[in-house]
Amino acid sequence: MAVEIKICGLSTRDTLEAALEAGADQVGFVLFPKSPRNVDLTAASELAEQARGRASVVVLTVDPDDALLDEVMTKIRPDVLQLHGSESPERVSEIAARYDVRIWKAVALDRAEDLKRAGAYAAVADRVLFDAKPPKGADRPGGNAVSFDWNLLAELDLAKPFVLSGGLDPENVGEALRVTRAPAVDVSSGVESAPGIKDAEKIRAFVRAARDASRAERMAG
Template sequence: MPLFTKICGLTDAAAVEAAVTHGADMVGFVFYPSSPRNLGAEQAETLLHNVPSGIDRVGLFVDPETDFLDQILAKARLDLLQLHGDETPERCRAISVYFGLPIIKAIKVSTKADLKMAKDYEDAVDWLMFDARPAADGVALPGGNGKAFDWTILKGAEFKRPWLLAGGLTPDNLSQAVQQSGASAVDVSSGVESAPGQKDPAKIRAFLDAARRL
C-alpha cells in the first residue's frame, strides 16, 4: 500500500503546486500566530483555490477558541482540523461536533510512555499524529521544529485510529523513519523548507518521490 503523505505549513502558491503536482494526499495550512508559517484567513482562502478535490485540506490550530475557528472557516474551506496544543479529548470531540469536521490530534512524544496518552483520544478524534515533544525552554513551537524522536518506540504499536508520523522527517531519512516506526502515513513541514516558513518546491518533490519509492 502506498505511503500516505501530508505536506504541512504551506504558505505560497509554488509550494501548494509542488505538493499537489507530485502527489501529496493532504496539504496543511497553519493558523497559529507564533509560527513562521502562520496564515490569515484570506491568504489561506487564496491558496486553497489551488487545491483540487481529492486532496484533503487541513488547518492546523493550537488550543483554538471557537470564535477563532469560526473566523477562519468562514473564509477557508477545510476538510480536517489538526489540533496541536493541549486540547483535551472532550475539547477535540466538541470541536468536531460543532464544526462537523474530522480531527487530527497531535501527541507529543519523547519516550514510549507518551504513547499511552494516545489511548485517551482514540474515541474522540479521527486521526492521531505522533510528533516530537518540543524543548521545555518555551522557545520551540508545538510542532514544525525539525526535531525527531526515537521512531522505534512506535514499531508494533496498535491504535484504533490511523496515525501519522511527524517530527524531523526529510527526503533523506524518510525510508529509515518508516522502517523503524512502521508508519503508513507521514507528515513533513520543516524538512522541506529552505528557511523557517519558506517551503522549497524541489524538496517537496524529493520528499514525495521518496515516499513513492517505499
C-alpha cells in the same frame, strides 16, 4: 496501502503547486502567529481554493477557541482540522461534535509513557498525529525540525490510523517508514531552505522518497 503524504506549512501558490503536482495527499496551512509558517485566514482561504479537489485541505491550529474555528470553517472550509496544542480529549470531542470535519490530534512523544495519552485521543479524533516534543525553550509545539525515537511506534496498537511527524526529511523518511510502518507521514521543516520557506525540489524529493519506501515495504510484505 500506499503511504499518505502531507506537506504542511505551505504559504505560497508556487510551493503549494509543487506539492500538488508531486502528488501530496494532504496540504496543510498553519494558523498560529508564533510559527514562521503562519498565514492569515484570507491567504489560507485562497490557497485552499487552489488545492480543493486535488488534495485534502488541512488547517493547523493551536488551542483554538470556537470563534476562530467558526471563521476557519466558514472562510477556509477545510477537510481536516489539525489540533496541535494542549487540547484535552474532552475539548477534541466538543470540536468534533460542533463541526462537520475530520479531526487530527497531535500527541508529542519523547518516551514510551507519552503513548498512554494516545488512546484517549484515538477515541475522539479521526487520526492521532505523533510529533516530537519541542526542545526546551521552544515557543511552538511543532515544526521544530526534531524527531523522536521511531521505535516507540514499532509495536503500536491503536484503534485509529496514525500520522508520523517530527523531523522528517527526504533522507530519513524511508527509514522512518521501515521502522514504524506508518500509514501517513507529515513534513514541514524538512522540505524548507529556511524556516517557513518551502523548497519545491525538496518537496518533490520527499514525496519520491516516501513513495519509494512505501512501495518497497509492500513488495517485501
